[in-house]
């Protein structure tokens with residue numbers, strides 16, 4: 054069954070929504086085959102795919118290229134693409150033009166942007182242009198310099214109230230769904246209850262309408278310390294390291310390629326003699 058923004062909305066209160074990041078065709082196809090509801094082409098690709106220390110250097114061209122690859126691998130999953138830093142912060146007109154490229158060239162079915170009440174003009178303009186919008190509140194990594202680091206958000210009464218107000222504002226501006234990142238579980242549960250649109254949590258506890266994770270994190274492929282909310286569902290990093298080690302050893306020893314990996318030809322002795 055094809056996942057759409059309509060099936061997302063309908064799932065609220067009935068069925069949990071599953072989302073994973075994807076940045077390329079092969080992984081997108083694998084995830085899509087397992088029935089994951091949605092693939093997020095996150096600007097986290099700046100870190101896990103391109104090796105930047107944060108998401109700020111990611112360009113619109115980066116997002117378009119990776120989104121197009123993911124879209125080619127996705128049959129049933131809803132493809133959501135992040136608007137990278139400075140693609141939606143300058144003006145409403147710029148935001149619509151840039152999101153339009155993610156849809157036209159990247160084949161995104163929805164875009165995600167970070168921000169609350171301050172970004173409602175942008176959200177409304179995108180919805181008016183028939184581009185579905187997913188909001189993103191709590192820890193918003195594009196604001197790392199303003200926030201002073203990657204920290205849990207909404208811990209004081211004032212911060213919790215602002216988060217709830219922002220969530221309502223983004224919903225009322227027309228967002229079809231909302232990501233909540235690094236928010237205390239009890240607050241995320243309250244916001245999820247208050248909203249009519251599905252809330253997708255990451256580091257936001259079990260009571261959101263769905264979950265999202267960065268695939269390299271959940272498969273043990275990212276280096277360094279992973280945050281508290283990450284669960285490792287596989288050891289792909291270790292499996293890959295073991296395979297690379299075995300490959301290098303066999304090539305050095307001369308045991309790979311073996312006979313079964315070689316192409317032959319007819320009358321080869323004769324042919325080589327004449328060569």
Ligand code: KIV
Nearest residue numbers: 074095096097232255
């Ligand atoms: O870029 C990303 O991967 C994200 C998710 C973690 C929500 O925005």
Ligand code: NA
Nearest residue numbers: 095096097135
């Ligand atoms: Na992101």
